[in-house]
Amino acid sequence: MFNLVSHGHPSKIPSCVRSLGFRGYVYPDVLTPPQSSISSTESLVISDPDFQSEDLNFLSRSERYDAAVKKSAQMILKLREYGISDPEEIYCYKSCVHRGRAEPLDLHLAMFLPTLLNQSSPEQMEKFFIPAWNLDIIGTYAQTEMGHGTHLRGLETTATYDPATQEFVLNSPTITSIKWWPGGLGKTSNHAIVLAQLHTQGKCHGLHAFIVPLRSMNTHIPLPGVVVGDIGPKFGFDEVDNGYLKLENVRIPREHMLMKYAKVEADGTYVKPPSAKLTYGTMVFIRSMIVGEASSALAKSCTIAIRYSSVRHQSEIRPGEPEPQIMDYQTQQYKLFPLLATAYAYKFVGQYMNQVYHRITGDISQGDFSELPELHALSAGLKAFTTWTASEGIEVCRMACGGHGYSRCSALPDIYVNFVATCTYEGENTVMMLQTARFLIKSYQQASAGHQLSGIVSYLNESERRLQPQSVSSRPTVVNVNDLASLVEAYKLRAAKLVEVAAKSIHQELQKRVSQEDAWNNSAIDLVRASNAHCHYVVVKLFAAKLGEIGDTGVHSVLSTLALLYALQGIQQHSGDFLQVTTTMLSQVSQRLKELLAQLRPNAVALVDAFDYCDEMLNSVLGRYDGNVYEHMFEWARRSPLNKTEVHESYHKYLKPLQAKL
């Protein structure tokens, strides 16, 4: 039985935990658990008086961190009390407790434990995993440094083996080598897995992982040579103590290097790992989680903005008539309905990625990994594509709520600042787009060399490319604005064209006798555009494919409308990319879009209700299910800290004396 808080021996840990380890839930709180367990866990947590707290918006950062640690500690006790043991249930519980926010123990649960599980020798399992399992050891995963994030080879922390004492000596040799950003590192953790360049027998063997004790197990005071603390306030993530770590000749026993694969023997001999590990799978999994999170963040934002737009009355459309709901303004519909469609689209994309990942890795030993490189390459771009558009979308939702959207009571500022970090972490988005582009260009070149491509990039095959329009004059006018299949085709041609443009740019650069690398950099804008178009095509294609799975005619009808809206809006926004879309066709697109907005209007609230966020999880005064916005906004404001006293102390300190002096 899986029990996070038991004293069980690791050998008793079942396969589901190992799969947890393998799957590497870096962002466990974004996991979408099965619907059935959500509601029961949700109501369990929401009704629990121990998890009630003041609105986090009213607290200082230190208080928010404090409240989060309190909840996490409470949670551990409750899980034991209720005997909750299924990992998905645990993560669902955790997500309810922290309302989907990141929390101080995230990296302990999602990186520290799984890494121990995957990379420990049997002795290390005994020595570290059990205490970590019991939360005596609280750990984090310290990889990123002040000077290096994405480029791992550039990391500077060193671990130099000293055979005289059989110890590694860890150092942060420069200011830029200070570990920076790991969650839970600042104040919570007493251990860290530190990634460092391994030096032994006068040679550097690259990055390896070391278990480094940071704080006394008794007093929690930092150990000698360990300079550790919080990196200070951020845009969001107020509950997490992202930390810094400067190591000054910190000595750890040889056995603290994670030695399941690579090893350093007592005399300092380095033993290479048997083979490079397959890390593709984990990355695909994490990215599918982030795409899912993009969908959730946008779904929450749409829920708030669309419900509020049905409550808010303003101005007039027709003179003399009562003020309409702002949802009746075409511009408001044009802001929100395409985002609603996007939230649905990304949900299906996340599901698809997750399914493919599980299908491929379902039985690791016999898995057919042939699809994995393509999915891995695609997942980088989809992570970037969805997080960029979702981030922008959240802000559109916030501004669509007018002034009240700017209040923290709307929850939208909070959703934004916490979600937008996904554009930067787990691979900076532009870097991700260029990774996808690398795969696209490689595929294009293979096709050009006569290879027949399969899978999602098969549109790059020569035969298909020959069918593409080459010039304006030969543009076929085949796009049917009412037919999703025809629109998918249009997106495909756009992607094919933009991949070709990028490939040609590289070719032209090479002809100028610049190096391969400079040719790549000098074509980077085109490459990112190509990746964007490719991802957009995939999203539209998957949305269309999803419709085929839906039996219920009512659901099918409304989702078809959403899919059409999504596809047409993309064409309108990027019309210059769609060569076969003529001016006449564009005005059809524009007309059809307006019709679709009007068609969706009656279903808009139902479509956000279907996301099924309870008020406690949304935590938005504007997005309340009962629509009773204004009373609760007043009530919320009155509870805010500045209203604790009728007269703020600053009056007595500064204004009153000033008035007396003048």
Place this chain on the structure above:
Amino acid sequence: MFNLVSHGHPSKIPSCVRSLGFRGYVYPDVLTPPQSSISSTESLVISDPDFQSEDLNFLSRSERYDAAVKKSAQMILKLREYGISDPEEIYCYKSCVHRGRAEPLDLHLAMFLPTLLNQSSPEQMEKFFIPAWNLDIIGTYAQTEMGHGTHLRGLETTATYDPATQEFVLNSPTITSIKWWPGGLGKTSNHAIVLAQLHTQGKCHGLHAFIVPLRSMNTHIPLPGVVVGDIGPKFGFDEVDNGYLKLENVRIPREHMLMKYAKVEADGTYVKPPSAKLTYGTMVFIRSMIVGEASSALAKSCTIAIRYSSVRHQSEIRPGEPEPQIMDYQTQQYKLFPLLATAYAYKFVGQYMNQVYHRITGDISQGDFSELPELHALSAGLKAFTTWTASEGIEVCRMACGGHGYSRCSALPDIYVNFVATCTYEGENTVMMLQTARFLIKSYQQASAGHQLSGIVSYLNESERRLQPQSVSSRPTVVNVNDLASLVEAYKLRAAKLVEVAAKSIHQELQKRVSQEDAWNNSAIDLVRASNAHCHYVVVKLFAAKLGEIGDTGVHSVLSTLALLYALQGIQQHSGDFLQVTTTMLSQVSQRLKELLAQLRPNAVALVDAFDYCDEMLNSVLGRYDGNVYEHMFEWARRSPLNKTEVHESYHKYLKPLQAKL
């Protein structure tokens, strides 16, 4: 002599103050004072030990408010001490003290005093202006209600005249009528000018302004019937106590109605104001300020991101070579250089609006106001156009700084949350765009009816429109990607086309026999697009015009590059709108853009240095002039509140007991 803190009689207040009143500095801190005075005031304030404070990011909201009140009070004393009396100097001083942030006394200075000045009877000047001048009365301007912002006619607060006692009885009859948002209302002000529907002799006469005492002059405790407080935390504006105000049968003497224009006589007889006031001018002025602020916010963000991109080294372009500055990546240049160009463009647009405004209103009595309606209509759109794009641009700058951009030490989160509010206040952006569209459609219809338009909309004249391309086949290929004048022409044709599309949509709707109002609403998407294109044209046109004024060849050359970059990037992003831009031409645009980026690369840092923000004003670790980023990031982090103790109290409260229990 103008002295904000003197005991001077109003008759002694010079004309410059009256002009201050007329100009209505709602956002005085965005005022760009003459270069000469900036540096001296700046160094005066920055070196003043009384204005040093802990980094605001480290304080709770209540502490931030407290610190702001303290600074404002100090400032008042210093101004008197130094005898600073020129209004522009005062506002420059204030901006330095508060580092460009909004502060609790803003509405007192920018709305309360000027409104008293403009709308008081002589007796009211005596009774209210002098004490307000001396800061015994601290006031705010309470217009917006919980249920109504943009739509003023919908405001619900009532002021009912009671002839028996010669008093007005003020009420907030509904929850939605509670005043909401006014700055300084929550805790700071003891008075407010309240906008309310005036009822007398059984009739409603619409909105009028009333001076309402809110708090005791001795104790600062709210008066009976006055429910007042802070509206709670927001996305930004942490220093300002935006407030709520609920009035419950609050009685004020008849003389508290601002009676310079409209009057209520003792018996309750209502006397209409002699004529509707010209408020166009003030609005144009405020919007020119906001456009200037868009430029500043973007200029600051570019300064931070471009300097940091020259400090940060990452990854590799060419294998084996040292890690390049991230500024050398084409994608990084493509993110930042167009924004740099935009910051310059908006600076010129703001200057133009300000100049036209001053030219028109230079001598009020003899002013030629014929240009004002056009400028007023244009200013609405430009406010929306520039604030939307600048807001997005700030976030692009932030994300271009990678993970460190997400830290509050970058200052970019702060710039964003404070600036993005401009998209919503002073007229919600979509509403602003539709105002501009109304002028464009009116102009289009006049031209269609044979009137000859002059000014900036003259491109809508029939004769010019006939020269436009009507179909794809007849597209003239006249755009020269190296010639700014040719690009201005392309933007003009795009605007003309999109205004026509919107006008035709309205026409088509009317043919379906819908009402004028529904036709307008059903064309709103097209109308906003038309306004956008119009504003974009104006910006490109003004940028091109500015080049003509520049004599220095070096400056002219680099600004020409920026202008070309700005114009070409817009074409690339909206290529579908530019009918005469063919596929071949687009690839020329794309090629030319890349060349311009490379051309700007060596000048990028100098171009942001030219904005001349000192480190103290930027307050960004990443944007430091000396480039010494990492040391200072570490130092900043160590000062943050969570590091005040080595062990956070939550360890003792929650983690230690948990470990003991397990």
